[in-house]
Amino acid sequence: MGEWVAIIDDHESMRSCLALALRLEGIRAEMFASAEAFLDYAAPTAPCCLVLDMQLPGMRGHDLKHYLERERPPLPPTIFISANENLLASLDDCCIAHGRLRKPFAIDALLALVQPLLSTDADCQLSIAAPERKTASCAGT
DSSP states (O other), X not given: OOSXXXXXXSOHHHHHHHXXXXXXXXXXXEEESSHHHHHHOOOSSXXXXXXXXXXOSXXXXXXXXXXXXXXXXXXXXXXXXXXXXXXXXXXXXGGOOSEEEESSEEHHHHHHHHGXXXXXXXXXXXXXXXXXXXXXXXXXX
8 A cells, every 4th residue: 555644534525625635746645534434444554644633523633642652553643633723732742743733724734744754655656746836725623
């Protein structure tokens, strides 16, 4: 499967928007509507990055991160996303994230966090020519 990014968000429009933006940059992206759906996914390799909504139904985003740290190390870098600025600000030292983005956010902000996490191995890249930089954003709750 090569390198890939896991997008875990309960809002379909947000998942689709983020996946499309990453794929247009040649980055493999898989979408999950819940933490449980992600845990049930039998991928041959771990994702190189999690884009993780904090306000998921069932297991919350930070709970998934803690579970993965305990049960499935090593934990991939995690980018927390939320429309709730207070939730993002409440992340404590034991829940350090690679990045935090408040919805809505510019696609370029997400790409700036994700792209350095990818190896230069062509296996993680799709064969799609990257378009000019986008200034669009994905909104969500």
